[in-house]
Amino acid sequence: xxxxxxxxxxxxxxxxxxxxxxxxxxxxxxxxxxxxxxxxxxxxxxxxxxxxxxxxxxxxxxxxxxxxxxxxxxxxxxxxxxxxxxxxxxxxxxxxxxxxxxxxxxxxxxxxxxxxxxxxxxxxxxxxxxxxxxxxxxxxxxxxxxxxxxxxxxxxxxxxxxxxxxxxxxxxxxxxxxxxxxxxxxxxxxxxxxxxxxxxxxxxxxxxxxxxxxxxxxxxxxxxxxxxxxxxxxxxxxxxxxxxxxxxxxxxxxxxxxxxxxxxxxxxxxxxxxxxxxxxxxxxxxxxxxxxxxxxxxxxxxxxxxxxxxxxxxxxxxxxxxxxxxxxxxxxxxxxxxxxxxxxxxxxxxxxxxxxxxxxxxxxxxxxxxxxxxxxxxxxxxxxxxxxxxxxxxxxxxxxxxxxxxxxxxxxxxxxxxx
RNA sequence: GGAGGGCUCGCAUAGCGGCCGAGUGCACCGGUCUUGAAAACCGGCAUACGAAAGUAUCGUGGGUUCAAAUCCCACGCCCUCCGCCA
Numbered sequence: 347x348x349x350x351x352x353x354x355x356x357x358x359x360x361x362x363x364x365x366x367x368x369x370x371x372x373x374x375x376x377x378x379x380x381x382x383x384x385x386x387x388x389x390x391x392x393x394x395x396x397x398x399x400x401x402x403x404x405x406x407x408x409x410x411x412x413x414x415x416x417x418x419x420x421x422x423x424x425x426x427x428x429x430x431x432x433x434x435x436x437x438x439x440x441x442x443x444x445x446x447x448x449x450x451x452x453x454x455x456x457x458x459x460x461x462x463x464x465x466x467x468x469x470x471x472x473x474x475x476x477x478x479x480x481x482x483x484x485x486x487x488x489x490x491x492x493x494x495x496x497x498x499x500x501x502x503x504x505x506x507x508x509x510x511x512x513x514x515x516x517x518x519x520x521x522x523x524x525x526x527x528x529x530x531x532x533x534x535x536x537x538x539x540x541x542x543x544x545x546x547x548x549x550x551x552x553x554x555x556x557x558x559x560x561x562x563x564x565x566x567x568x569x570x571x572x573x574x575x576x577x578x579x580x581x582x583x584x585x586x587x588x589x590x591x592x593x594x595x596x597x598x599x600x601x602x603x604x605x606x607x608x609x610x611x612x613x614x615x616x617x618x619x620x621x622x623x624x625x626x627x628x629x630x631x632x633x634x635x636x637x638x639x640x641x642x643x644x645x646x647x648x649x650x651x652x653x654x655x656x657x658x659x660x661x662x663x664x665x666x667x668x669x670x671x672x673x674x675x676x677x678x679x680x681x682x683x684x685x686x687x688x689x690x691x692x693x694x695x696x697x698x699x700x701x702x703x704x705x706x707x708x709x710x711x712x713x714x715x716x717x718x719x720x721x722x723x724x725x726x727x728x729x730x731x732x733x734x735x736x737x738x739x740x741x742x743x744x745x746x747x748x749x750x751x752x753x754x755x756x757x758x759x760x761x762x763x764x765x
Numbered sequence: 766g767g768a769g770g771g772c773u774c775g776c777a778u779a780g781c782g783g784c785c786g787a788g789u790g791c792a793c794c795g796g797u798c799u800u801g802a803a804a805a806c807c808g809g810c811a812u813a814c815g816a817a818a819g820u821a822u823c824g825u826g827g828g829u830u831c832a833a834a835u836c837c838c839a840c841g842c843c844c845u846c847c848g849c850c851a
Contacts, residue, residue: 392820399820402832406783420831543841586812716812 347704348448350381363451366458366666370447377444380437387437391430398427446554450701452666453638453675463665464678470649471658473682478743482685483734484616487513489745491765492737493617504614505606505621507730512762516736517624517729519756521599524626524651524726528597531647533628536598538577541568546580549706551672558607574598575723578629583706587719592710593632593640597726600625617730618690626726631708634700637720641697644724645677648693651726654752657735658682660689672698681735692731695724 353360357374364371401423405416457465487493492513498506509517525535547553547569552560561570571577578598587594602625613619628647632640645661652659664676673696680689700718703709709716740748747762754760 388814388820392815395821396819398831402783405831417831422831424831 347446348451348701349704350445352451353377353445353448354381360448360451363666364449366452366456367449367669368460368667369449373444373447377441377448380441380444384434384437384441387430387434391427391434394423394427394430398423449669449671450674450699452669453697455663456669456675457663457665459665460667461665463667464662465665467661467663467677469658469660470653471656471682473658474684474739476684480684480738480741481745482616483737486737486741486745486747487616489764490737490747490762492516492762493733495616502621505619507617507620509733511765512757513733515757516733516753516762519753520727520729520732521624521626522756523654523753525597525599527650527654528626528628528647528726531595533595533597536574536578536581536596538574538581538598538600540571540574540577540600540603542571542577542580543568546576546583547571549583550576550579550702551670551705552576554671556670559605561603561605570603571600572604573602573625573723574600574627575629578627579702579706579708579721579723582631582708585708586716587631587708587710589633589710589712592719593630593636595631596629598627598629600627602728616734618734620730623728623730625728628695628724628726630722631703631719632722633710634717634720637697637699637722640720640722641675641677641695644695644722645679647726648679648695648724652679652681652692654750655732655736656750657739659692664694670696672696672702674699674701681731682739683734684738690731690734692728692735693725695722697722 348360353374357378361371361374364374398420401416401420405413405420408416457463481489484493484495487495490513491511492509494508494510495506498508529535541563544553544567547560552569552572556572560572562568563570569576575598577600578596581596582594601622603622604620606619606621609619617623628644630640630644649659649661659679659681662678662680664678669676676694676696678691678695679693681692682688683690698721700720702721703718708719708721710719736750737747740750742748745764749757749760749762
């Protein structure tokens with residue numbers, strides 16, 4: 347949710363932001379108008395209510411006929427108050443509905459444009475030159491006994507898979523390495539709930555346009571999270587955090603569930619796009635003035651991870667049109683996938699400034715006031731995509747795969763052998 | 766799944782339908798006193814919107830009433846017991 351005061355004072359900035367995102371600009375006039383109507387309705391209600399409170403008090407002390415007369419006028423006033431109250435509630439809901447539709451104001455430094463208008467910030471490492479025909483991760487996964495997509499489909503449908511043998515071990519190694527390094531960097535490791543209530547989902551902004559990609563368990567009205575960002579952000583919902591404790595950083599390990607609606611035919615082979623996967627996610631609550639720096643720190647931790655995995659990648663500054671509604675800037679890291687001959691997104695970090703915290707009502711006390719904190723998130727490792735990158739980039743001609751040095755202690759070997 | 770009990774300002778509690786946005790204790794902050802501290806004493810201590818007046822908030826939502834923390838209904842959460850269970 348954007349700051350209504352900011353909107354009132356800087357409608358042009360918000361308008362420009364909406365436009366850059368390719369989103370509805372007219373919503374701003376509607377929101378401002380509805381806000382005016384809301385204020386009038388609120389004022390009318392409050393005036394009547396004040397009158398009623400006053401009158402009610404005099405009823406208490408009055409006696410006899412005087413009391414009867416007062417009661418009479420109090421009754422008619424009560425009806426008016428009720429009417430005004432209904433109207434106020436209505437106007438408030440309308441105004442809020444408009445305001446909630448407005449996305450976060452983009453960072454002026456974010457590139458303007460559509461999905462393809464991202465800016466490459468840097469390239470790290472060089473795509474490997476193979477002196478043999480590289481196999482894709484599906485084939486390698488079979489040879490190593492690591493990935494079984496056929497049985498995944500048999501048992502759970504498309505976009506499902508089994509990680510077996512070294513595939514399962516590789517997940518444990520990746521998670522261990524990720525959590526261990528995050529812990530060293532000062533993150534509190536967290537295993538959050540993956541089944542959350544509507545308030546958590548709504549507050550983190552996943553019930554808007556993103557709703558169709560979320561699994562909902564109707565009978566119990568709970569949701570399966572698509573990322574641990576949801577339970578991590580909602581962890582401090584309705585709390586006032588101690589200013590001196592900021593930034594508060596958490597590394598959450600959880601399963602993520604995604605319906606992948608509307609992606610038929612996209613990445614159907616392998617485990618690039620799946621309904622269920624595990625992920626270690628970084629989440630930070632920080633002072634709004636620190637958000638930009640914190641965002642770069644999250645990006646650096648992501649790069650450290652990719653570097654440790656010895657995988658060539660590039661960092662892109664995501665264009666305005668491709669930002670999530672809560673983010674004001676987003677950096678993606680894309681790993682080189684040899685058999686696709688392209689860079690594919692493996693991690694992503696977003697600066698949500700105070701946008702998300704305002705919805706979730708997460709604040710801190712400043713000298714002069716209680717204000718919303720800034721929230722930021724970033725992927726440390728999303729398992730399937732990292733497995734794809736490792737298998738494909740570190741494969742040998744015979745189908746064996748070399749293990750990055752950083753993971754060797756967790757796996758007790760330097761190479762995955764054929765089964 | 767069944768049976769009970771509870772949800773009030775950081776914590777613990779008080780609260781007759783009007784004098785309750787709400788008392789008390791603890792904690793916390795400021796001051797007096799003290800070489801310093803403790804104790805004692807004095808004062809301050811919920812949040813949001815608003816320039817202010819004011820309005821709203823006693824788990825949440827509805828209802829009764831001129832008037833609800835207080836009465837009624839529904840839901841949520843917590844606790845205890847029984848059943849089931851990794």
